[in-house]
Amino acid sequence: MRRTLPKLRGYAMGLTGSTREADALVAAALSLALHRRATGSQSLPPRALFRAVRDIYLAAAAVEGPLHEAPSNARAHDLPPVGPAGWLQTLAPLSRDVLLLWAAGWSTAEGARISGCSPRLYRRRLARARAEARAAA
Template identity: 40%
Template structure:
């Protein structure tokens, strides 16, 4: 009976944190499919060895620590990149890996764990196996390296004027150019036709009750694959793993650092040829 209760307790704890592991894994890999594959491998590892989940300070730390073990054992793949940023000789994945190979080890992980998942540097150290001070140093390096990585033209889809202005200001401070802001699905489609973006930052629920997801889907159909960061107050609804879902997701209310991190990560995995590097 005790073992059954223990298993149920672990299952409940994992269930509560799993959407956020998916968010982290997708942002880290730049892909829903790849990120969810890593998340699934983490669950399989915990099923085989429950001690992976029992030797941490909290269920979330335990889950992310187990994931990190899988990620590291796979080589945290940045090796063997053949493409050049902005070049046409390699695939989109090659170009992304070329950029990633130039970053200091563990910096992306630290940045995402802090900015997107809200972990402290002490918690991050526990997840990736370094001290809190080392995690703090890596975070400083990450902020510097990612901010200088890639710049492009970004379209904002947001129906709340103050939030739109804030996001646009953050994006411009990063060195990107904002093509404009759209408050509805139709306005977003029209703006993209007038000034095709290198990247899209989109709210889910728009002013006229239209969908930011529908707007983005239409734009991508017309203009091809560009990176997208979605913003929502209910991230768990888009992190089920049961359907096509975003690789990059910011939760409302967001912080400036979350926007900085998500935009930088999305740019890294961009397949857009026109990005400035």
């Protein structure tokens, strides 16, 4: 778990662009893991923690707009996309998700499991994300 938390937090920060929101996502995922352990269920593997962060993030992002489109404007509490990783915030939420999973070193099969899709669809999403990233750079 010690090795997973920094990667999980980095993934959450890449998704949200906000330290505060990333920490809240990680806390929610860890709360789920603790609840499962306290109730006698199996503990969550690292992949499931990434999936929990992803699901919470995408549920919140869906309220704000389409998941396949880049945000049209920044939310009031977000900083503008500046700095070396600021371009990430200009990508559509699903594109940002698969690109961050790929960058974290997950295989296509594992990334697809975390994303809840087939490896074929995951590869297509990754190709679209790379194209968006090239256009944003």
